[in-house]
Amino acid sequence: MIPFNKPYLTGKETDYITDAVASGKISGNGKYTKMCQDFFEKKFGFKKTLLTTSCTDALEMAAILINLEEGDEVIMPSYTFVSTSNAFVLRGAKIVFADSLPNHPNMDCSKLESLITPNTKAIVPVHYAGVSCDMDVIMELAKAHNLFVVEDAAQAIDSYYTGKDGIKKALGSIGHLAAFSFHETKNIISGEGGMLAINDEQFIDRAEIIWEKGTNRSAFFRGEVDKYGWVDIGSSFLPSEIIAAFLWAQLENLEKIQSVRKSHWENYKIQLENWAKSNEIELPLIPNYATNNGHMFFIKCKNVEQRTQIINKLKEKNTHPVFHYISLHSSPYYSDKHDGRILPNTDNFTDTLLRLPLFYELDVQTVINQIVE
Numbered sequence: 005m006i007p008f009n010k011p012y013l014t015g016k017e018t019d020y021i022t023d024a025v026a027s028g029k030i031s032g033n034g035k036y037t038k039m040c041q042d043f044f045e046k047k048f049g050f051k052k053t054l055l056t057t058s059c060t061d062a063l064e065m066a067a068i069l070i071n072l073e074e075g076d077e078v079i080m081p082s083y084t085f086v087s088t089s090n091a092f093v094l095r096g097a098k099i100v101f102a103d104s105l106p107n108h109p110n111m112d113c114s115k116l117e118s119l120i121t122p123n124t125k126a127i128v129p130v131h132y133a134g135v136s137c138d139m140d141v142i143m144e145l146a147k148a149h150n151l152f153v154v155e156d157a158a159q160a161i162d163s164y165y166t167g168k169d170g171i172k173k174a175l176g177s178i179g180h181l182a183a184f185s186f187h188e189t190k191n192i193i194s195g196e197g198g199m200l201a202i203n204d205e206q207f208i209d210r211a212e213i214i215w216e217k218g219t220n221r222s223a224f225f226r227g228e229v230d231k232y233g234w235v236d237i238g239s240s241f242l243p244s245e246i247i248a249a250f251l252w253a254q255l256e257n258l259e260k261i262q263s264v265r266k267s268h269w270e271n272y273k274i275q276l277e278n279w280a281k282s283n284e285i286e287l288p289l290i291p292n293y294a295t296n297n298g299h300m301f302f303i304k305c306k307n308v309e310q311r312t313q314i315i316n317k318l319k320e321k322n323t324h325p326v327f328h329y330i331s332l333h334s335s336p337y338y339s340d341k342h343d344g345r346i347l348p349n350t351d352n353f354t355d356t357l358l359r360l361p362l363f364y365e366l367d368v369q370t371v372i373n374q375i376v377e
């Protein structure tokens with residue numbers, strides 16, 4: 005059986021968990037949390053990071069940090085996971101869904117400006133499959149209209165964007181804030197887990213407070229204040245040291261994990277080229293400004309019937325590809341709140357996008373042979 009995903013363990017996870025447990029400090033913000041946060045800040049150039057219990061939590065922290073008020077509008081793609089929008093809906097925001105590009109689920113940045121109104125407060129680009137949105141366009145619009153940019157970088161660890169200035173920047177280091185996921189379906193995992201990256205310094209102190217249930221406990225432990233108490237709203241967003249210890253074992257192997265995943269991706273891309281062409285199927289394109297982080301290999305089928313046929317045929321061979329999001333603008337929860345605009349590219353991906361198995365221990369050649377057969 006070839007599943008869609010299989011979590012990869014480096015072998016050190018339980019050693020570090022044992023160490024964390026033996027240290028007597030298993031709540032959050034301890035040694036392993038700091039090691040992980042330092043690693044991310046140094047390697048990817050985020051100004052400050054905070055581990056969270058999920059990417060969903062990191063997005064909720066971002067929505068609190070930008071002080072959303074009832075009626076504020078937030079622009080984001082419709083082809084995304086529910087948490088991208090739910091985090092902002094929890095604070096009373098109205099979601100303005102943008103259509104995808106014709107050839108990629110990422111937002112069509114050339115159409116964003118027409119969605120901006122005096123009520124717009126933020127843009128939330130989602131780097132689908134770890135492929136960057138056109139961040140120059142987004143950051144220029146944000147500057148011109150005084151908006152915040154919160155990157156949903158859940159799938160985008162170790163992926164980059166090179167803008168007009170020619171500088172290669174890590175995804176998640178460009179927007180004011182960014183959210184990452186370490187859910188077991190992502191490249192680097194801790195079961196459930198996530199991280200908020202803070203690039204605009206004005207948010208750092210308050211983010212720590214929101215993270216620690218609305219208290220200034222972090223400052224207290226650093227000796228900056230002599231008692232701690234309730235100073236703002238917040239929640240319990242920090243993971244235990246057990247989670248951080250697991251994550252550390254993964255981070256030590258980041259390069260290895262990434263190179264194996266990327267090589268599977270390249271194999272799919274090269275070996276499926278002719279098959280795709282002769283079946284009117286599109287393979288993923290990486291724009292010049294973006295990189296591939298080996299998160300996901302998706303194909304765009306001719307139509308929903310062809311996709312169903314491919315899924316069924318592969319299932320007969322015991323291989324399990326899966327489709328992905330059902331557009332949020334037509335979801336049971338949001339369809340009557342959506343402004344009614346038709347988003348044809350988004351709907352097209354709902355019907356035609358198919359994700360092929362991609363995980364560290366995958367026998368990619370077998371899947372390729374099955375597909376071509």
Ligand SMILES: *Cc1c(COP(=O)(O)O)cnc(C)c1O
Nearest residue numbers: 058059060085087158185187198
């Ligand atoms: C996985 C994912 C999330 C949610 O991540 P969790 O860590 O499970 O909360 C949010 N947005 C996108 C685009 C994702 O792929």
